[in-house]
Amino acid sequence: MFPFSTRKNKRGKLNLHIAFDEVLVDASLHGSIDEAKPASILEKPFSRFSFFLFFTFIIFLLVFLLTRVSWLTLLQGEAYAKRAASNSIQKTVFSPPRGLIYDRKGRIIVENRWVSHENEIQRTIHDDVAFSHVIGFVGLPALEDVEKDLELYNFSAVGRDGVEYFYDEYLRGELGEQLQEVDADGIVVSEGIIRDAVPGKSIVLTLDAEFQKFAYEALSKTAAERGFQGGALIVFDVVSGEVFALISIPSFNVNLFSGGISSEEFKKLLENPSNPFFNRAIAGNYPPGSAIKPYIAVAALTENIITANKQIFSSGSISIPDPYYPGRSTVFKDWRAHGFVDMRRALAVSSNVYFYAIGGGFGDVKGLGIKKIREWLYRFGFGSVTGIDLAGEKTSVVPGPDEKQFLHPSDPIWRIGDTYHVSIGQGDVLATPIQAARAIGGLANGEYLPTLHLLKKVVDDDMTAIKEWTGTPVLLHLNKDELKIVHEGLKLAALEGTASALGSQEIPVAVKTGTAQAAEKNRTHSWLVGFAPSQEPKLGMVVFLEAGPSENQVGSVFVALQLLNWISEHGGIAELTD
Template identity: 30%
Template sequence: MRVNKKKKRPVTNPTPASHKKHKLTDSVLFTRRAIITLLGVLTGVFVLLSRAYYLQMTKHDFYRTKSNQNRVRLQVSPPLRGNIFDKKGRALTENILSYDLVVNRSKTENLDTLIEHVARYMRFDQNDRERFESSKKKKRHTEAVVVRADLSETEMSRFLVDLYQFPGFEVMPSYKRHYPYGHLTAHIIGYINNTNQKDLDALEAAGKAKNYLSTTKIGRTGLERQYESELHGQSGYSEAEISRTGRTVRVLNKVDPVPGDDLYLSLDIDLQAIFAEELAVNQYDGAAVAINPNNGEIMGMFSNPSFDANLFVNGISHADYQRLSESPRKNLFNRALNGNYAPASTIKPMLSLAALHHYVTTPDITIDCSGSYRIPEHEETRRFFCWKRQGGHGAVDNYRALVESCDVYYYTIGKALGIARIHSYLSQFGLGKKTGIDLPSESPGILPTREFKNEKYNTNWFIGDTINASIGQGYMVTTPLQLAQFTAVLATKGKAYQPHLVTHYRPASRSDKVKKAYPEPTTVEQNNPNAWQSVSEALIGVMTDKMGTANKIEVNLPFDIAGKTGTAQVFSFEEGERIAKDDLEKRLRDNSLFIAYAPAEKPEIALALVLENAGGGSERAAPKAIRMLERYFALKSSE
């Protein structure tokens, strides 16, 4: 049987509908992927362009500053501090070029280890370590701290060779403040020393912080503190382009610092030396102050004992500070400005003037002194003794009362005046208030009133308090500067000038000196036309009258001196109690005072001297003060 086989046709690849669908899908996916990729690329380009715009336009100033910090160095230059000169142009301060090793703690690691290595290159003893640690505590972390000040040339050279091993460390030029007269001017000139956080906060609050970026020193005491703004000057700066190695390529901008003003004083360093030398004899603790009565200029002012201000400039060591601060003689204490002493009989000339002004007495009225005084309305109360107890002074008028320093006379006129009128009149001479001298931290003393005692001690004022005040005892205390000030007023017969030290200043912008202005003098009231002459004659009589309290002192001068002694009691005795002076502890012995002006007829110097626990004024202070005046006038005549 024949079987017909069908002839097979060649197989072709038909394109079914499903395949066409797949082909379409692949095309779409490719297109979509291309678009997504393109969008991604465009997004990336956009982000990059946006970032570039942000960096180059929006943050241009910020990053330019950052870039400049990498290649531009800003160096702040300290101003040269103004100097201080005495009346004759002698420098009382100096600026000596020196070099300090400083460290910025924010730019270094392992500070303690590096500090230990410093000792290999220079002296770095315990005192240096203490100063560094103390300074470090007072500075912000980003501020330079002095590691060692005043390097020698050898120390500096050795360290600079290996400076690269000490990141954050630099050797910086500076000017070291030096006080050539040391202890002679310490309480007046004062000193500068390292700034602390309190200083920086105060400068920031005053808007002056930027002017102190280049220095670590500030006036701490005395004139250095009082005239800090004038002496400091204005900082300068320079912007320099530097290479990667730190080498200066070129200076972009520079502003020179402006030196501080120079100050010129009325102080005579020769007179200051006389005061110091005379007080050193017998090692008297006390103070001497001299004023030109015709203008209020301070001619000399010395507090004994003193100290060397140079110790404080770079930070005083703990041992030195402890020695000074714990000394029983109180070297750091300025007795001239802050010592409070009962003025004793030195105020009697002013009591006489007050009584004459208020017509309580006249120059000729006499009062009988029997050696003691009882308050008439209170005969049963205690007696107030005159220093001359045995027999007293007899009948004394104003002249005799001052010449012999009769206490009973002043008890009598003091009671008649009353404390209100005593306070009102003596305040015209500057008692009970600050003198206004151009120095910081001045004591006002105490010129008591009823209100003062009530507020201070919550008790009433008694007539016995007035009696004590009448001879400069009780609650009344004055500073040596106030003693000199009222002596100057006595010398001018009532003109009261403000005491001051700075007479001229010279800004860096000028070659000539500028006179410093002070208030016009005030005038003490006086109704009695004979009062001033009466008191002046009596003060001369203290020195020349055979009964004068300072008559026994030999005076080698071709003119008269007007003076008044004072013996201030620091320890009270019961009535009738008597103790020999030599049996008292030194701290309980009387203070010795003396005031004087000379020449008596044409005064050019008013002097006050206080010697602590030295005894009677006529025995100790008066001879010492006369010797000071003799030496001053001898020096003046030799010039």
């Protein structure tokens, strides 16, 4: 029997308590027990070695755990804390809506439209081709722009061309920030904005949207009907430099970029031989032809090369003896025989012989010479950028002896024939339509070269101006009496000269036409530069048509005629420039 003890609990009942140490008998105290028989084994103590192994294992385990915890806490704690936070709380940025773009009358040209099937806001231009080269387009930021401003990386769309690019810092606004709580499956369970996105500022352009659309149609239709490959058109204020219309053709559908243009469509546009992306108005370099003659005339009068009333006879050409080959001569042609012409008449009928004489010299007329010609062309802005607020403007070439050595290393000598060519806007002399516009603007106002621009003002939500365009004109220092003579010659061109189709218009104009040889054989460029009204100039105009049939001499005049008719029918110059 096993021993046990008894005791009563508080309720008087017996508790039977068996003592554990009384159940087993210490084997070491009973040497008579046969340990080989299992039934006789009652209890045997642990050896010291067993205790040593046990406690060694425990200590090793504790040291390992403490070391691991310390490593995770001290060395990797911050990394794991950030990882844990990112798993649950994420900070994201979001783009604001871009500012709108208005024309000078307050009509919306560009807005943001929600496209439900795309589940996004798209930038939309109301006329997808007429404004393409002016407005430009938006897209993901270019790498070179991100390198300059890292914040651009977070914007879903930034300006990539046109005024969208030039005034992107106003239009794009400021990024917003929000926190999102995300569960283990990546599902957003809650979110909160910590910084609101600030919408972009809107801009008001100097353009008249309706006039821009009409000008595009007039230029495009004329080019197509008369076989020209492209063209450009600029109508502007000769005093302030505000641009009312700026066109380059061919154009492209700029709204394709808002919804994401396919690689196939983009490749097709890039490989189009007519180069629709190219802004001919600000980057196209072309020989100006006779459109350069008004500036040669001003220079000749100012430098006392000729008087306004002196007449020069044009039989249809002049012949210059060849100094290297006696008995031989070089013939420089006029486009027709004009008889005796003074300066006013020479401008009106565009006599080449007259301008050969005052430019390079002939007979008893000394001529300006290439050095003076270059000085005066530079004074009127040729050979340099105008500073219009569009990216991609190119400069041009005003050639001289040094330029000829570079351009024609096989024939580097500058000859009088080269000076003759520059005097009538041929040879290596080149100009962009925007340069031609600035030059005729200076000739019209008579005091300074206006800086042509597209921005009228930057406005806030209630259309209050927060920034207005400012520019610094370049003074010309022209003699008013000499300027008046040139103006009279340009008026005569519209009345009875090369642009006589404009003489009967309600708006009196002063113009100079130009025809210049294109690179392709039997194709010519058609120019018209001018201003209106002819008495008190306010409106400047440049029309350029590229590489048309050589027999077509009136392409630019026909476009100008349509523009003047539209202006007359829509309130006149005062309404357009208001």
